[in-house]
């Protein structure tokens with residue numbers, strides 16, 4: 019089975035701190051990681067490959083340094099990697115990102131399955147997976163936690179608000195994968211050494227030949243008009259003392275706020 | 279082409295029951311329509327929508343587009359996206375709002391590329407810029423650590439998925455009138471590429487974190503897995519769901535179903551009680567938008583106090599059982 | 611590895627360290643308390659180490675290994691030991707079991723037994739100690755009697771790490787009683803051989819995740835081709851094995867002590883008494899300084915032993931024994947002090963240092979007690995100064 023896994027490089031949120039003065043994120047010097055949910059997508063791909071053979075290709079759209087994320091994915095066991103990068107792709111919203119990624123998947127050719135993380139932890143939209151699927155004209159299921167190959171189709175378990183659903187879906191298809199699915203295996207030493215030296219092709223405007231109106235800023239219907247820190251809690255109250263007194267006071271305050 | 283401009287709410291239904299978030303969106307839609315002068319409408323794909331319309335009118339929908347087809351009985355991405363996209367193409371609404379549910383967050387991104395629309399994800403605030411005629415869509419990004427206001431100046435419709443439990447439900451009356459517009463979509467041309475085999479509602483006694491009004495969460499400070507008992511006890515007294523920080527889940531103290539945070543669940547209950555949670559940004563991301571946050575921690579410098587409305591400094595092992603005791607006493 | 615000290619670590623060695631450090635944080639830390647409490651053998655972790663290509667670090671490339679050398683392998687053990695030596699000994703004991711084959715095995719034996727060990731498909735163990743032969747390993751009573759193209763083994767081995775879990779055992783038995791230690795031979799015995807069974811798993815003070823069992827041989831027939839080297843070479847093989855395995859024990863000590871130091875310093879910075887962090891007391895800070903210096907000296911002598919072995923120098927018993935006892939003693943003292951830094955909290959199972967202290971004790975006992983190590987160093991001194 020030929021599987022493509024789309025991975026996004028994101029800042030490591032565990033290491034991001036908030037500037038208490040300005041209430042903004044300190045992103046400087048924060049290491050980049052593979053989007054955590056994309057690790058689950060990658061592991062799902064690797065398990066399918068272990069069981070059924072085939073090839074796992076990771077692709078990432080981003081600035082040149084996103085290559086690091088791809089090398090990490092190779093060290094975990096992906097077979098090949100492609101970077102999608104071009105200044106002209108910059109500023110893309112999910113619409114333009116989906117379009118651009120879909121061109122790269124098409125260029126990879128014969129693909130049975132395209133996997134995504136549930137959502138990226140920075141943009142947080144969860145929109146790219148279904149978007150790419152539509153551009154590729156393949157069916158999509160979101161929030162997948164398990165997949166099984168049943169002849170020509172796949173049997174997919176997807177998480178819902180209050181349980182799960184089991185679906186039968188034709189190949190090729192797209193899935194977005196949740197954390198419950200699995201845990202990414204550790205990298206292997208040999209693959210890690212090989213990944214350092216691996217050739218990673220970079221596909222840009224010339225390679226993908228996109229419609230210029232559908233990429234980058236121009237291809238993005240949404241515009242970020244302003245970014246601001248979430249409102250801070252204004253009248254915070256700190257209680258201390260004996261547990262019984264604190265709780266009595268707390269309960270009274272919660273009642274005053276009509277939340278108890 | 280409709281004569282007045284329209285604001286649509288996708289009327290998500292499961293097993294013939296309209297999702298709660300739909301009423302929240304209609305309620306907020308009333309306010310937006312007042313500002314914009316648009317007509318509030320609902321779009322209802324289902325097997326047979328007629329019987330569901332009245333309640334939608336009651337929450338302010340002037341018009342309900344019903345799209346009836348046996349294939350639309352349960353959610354299926356291909357059929358639903360085709361139906362909604364076709365209706366959008368034809369009626370050209372200005373705004374389409376979807377609940378940010380598992381269904382909404384699959385359907386909306388598919389429809390967005392089909393109809394060439396921008397889509398803002400998981401909004402927590404909506405407003406209308408009367409001058410520019412734009413919907414101002416505000417959403418948390420980076421796990422709630424920043425807020426962004428998104429506009430969509432050049433494309434119509436403007437679309438957004440909107441988080442549950444952020445807008446209050448306001449019923450206009452119990453007997454509003456409205457117009458049902460039946461719309462037909464020929465789905466026979468849509469290839470059947472996926473089939474739902476099974477739908478399981480897990481009979482889990484624990485309360486669903488996403489829907490919970492109250493949540494009591496435990497972090498590393500709980501100390502060991504057995505100590506989660508006091509968290510559960512308080513939760514059951516409050517009728518709350520139990521949450522947990524990533525550290526406790528990683529340590530194997532509690533199952534990941536309970537994890538609140540960036541890689542876990544994003545919650546916004548009325549009251550969130552954080553017990554022994556230091557408040558790593560990762561965790562804050564998942565609970566920051568709770569209405570009232572109560573933090574119990576022995577370290578007065580813990581970052582959780584930065585987002586708390588009420589901070590209790592002290593030993594959770596003494597405070598939590600006391601909390602439970604007093605709630606129980608109050609009920610008795 | 612020590613912070614800000616140049617030990618001349620290569621890029622490849624650094625990769626090994628980084629990989630295992632991630633493994634320790636992500637995989638060992640979440641489960642170590644439970645493995646310890648319930649005495650669960652870390653099979654899943656060893657399987658994952660196999661998938662990471664780390665089971666064959668000590669094995670030459672021609673037999674499917676990664677050939678990371680003594681230092682590369684010991685860095686792996688050290689890094690893993692920061693997180694749990696119950697796990698790292700289960701890992702390292704594979705090398706202990708395989709070393710007699712590596713040192714004295716024929717090419718056929720190496721081709722047959724090393725590749726599955728390198729891939730991690732199979733695990734190994736080393737069986738020397740007996741109920742009545744510990745420090746005096748030459749006094750073993752297990753016998754091997756040649757009968758046609760077989761040897762018949764009878765006897766009991768005690769406290770064998772990875773016993774019952776491993777597939778391949780190197781077992782020491784007497785083939786010629788009259789010759790004493792020179793009458794000991796070493797055999798490869800596979801799990802499942804008729805007449806070969808295991809005793810119950812021991813309940814231990816520390817390294818509780820590791821499996822320690824008896825190996826019981828009752829008329830166990832082993833093919834003659836499983837003899838390693840020649841008859842009578844067994845004791846020498848055991849000693850040569852210890853020469854290269856002891857730096858591994860030392861690495862456990864260095865890693866464990868480092869782990870305890872890390873915990874202690876972090877704690878001393880956040881624990882407040884008398885309105886200031888306890889680290890602000892010179893009495894406590896100096897304790898930490900002593901701990902850190904001990905860790906670093908233990909590390910330095912251990913790496914020196916590794917480099918000596920990697921350089922091809924044959925006579926390494928003295929430096930191996932030195933690093934083994936020194937680092938073992940350091941681990942014991944540093945973990946004990948770490949508990950002290952934590953005060954009463956250190957005594958509680960909620961914090962990791964009490965386990966570290968329990969675990970440390972074994973480092974002064976197995977692979978030759980630290981008294982025996984001092985004996986070895988002493989004997990070497992006597993020899994070196996014989997003509998002086």
Ligand SMILES: Cc1cc2nc3c(=O)[nH]c(=O)nc-3n(C[C@H](O)[C@H](O)[C@H](O)COP(=O)(O)OP(=O)(O)OC[C@H]3O[C@@H](n4cnc5c(N)ncnc54)[C@H](O)[C@@H]3O)c2cc1C
Pocket residue numbers: 024025026027053055056059077078079080110111112113115119133134135136137138139140141142143144145146147240242245397398399417419420425426428
């Ligand atoms: C503050 C802020 C708010 C934003 N809000 C919106 C918004 O509301 N609507 C909108 O359309 N755009 C928005 N964007 C832009 C959006 O973040 C980018 O388009 C981004 O490239 C993709 O969206 P995401 O990060 O949400 O990914 P998601 O859609 O959440 O990602 C889902 C999965 O798609 C794959 N994927 C995503 N990006 C890539 C990539 N670059 N390379 C490979 N695979 C990838 C991964 O598998 C990932 O797990 C916003 C940006 C910012 C900075």
Ligand SMILES: Cc1cc2nc3c(=O)[nH]c(=O)nc-3n(C[C@H](O)[C@H](O)[C@H](O)COP(=O)(O)OP(=O)(O)OC[C@H]3O[C@@H](n4cnc5c(N)ncnc54)[C@H](O)[C@@H]3O)c2cc1C
Pocket residue numbers: 703736737738739743744745746768769770771772814822972975976977978979980981982985
């Ligand atoms: C958890 C564990 C795992 C083990 N794993 C293995 C394994 O995988 N394979 C294996 O073959 N063995 C293994 N052993 C055995 C271990 O190597 C022996 O326990 C060790 O060699 C000491 O032998 P003993 O316990 O019989 O102590 P003894 O030899 O009885 O010694 C008792 C005390 O006397 C001291 N002493 C003895 N002789 C002298 C002397 N000449 N001078 C000064 N002091 C002396 C010792 O230092 C010690 O303090 C393991 C043991 C344990 C506890």
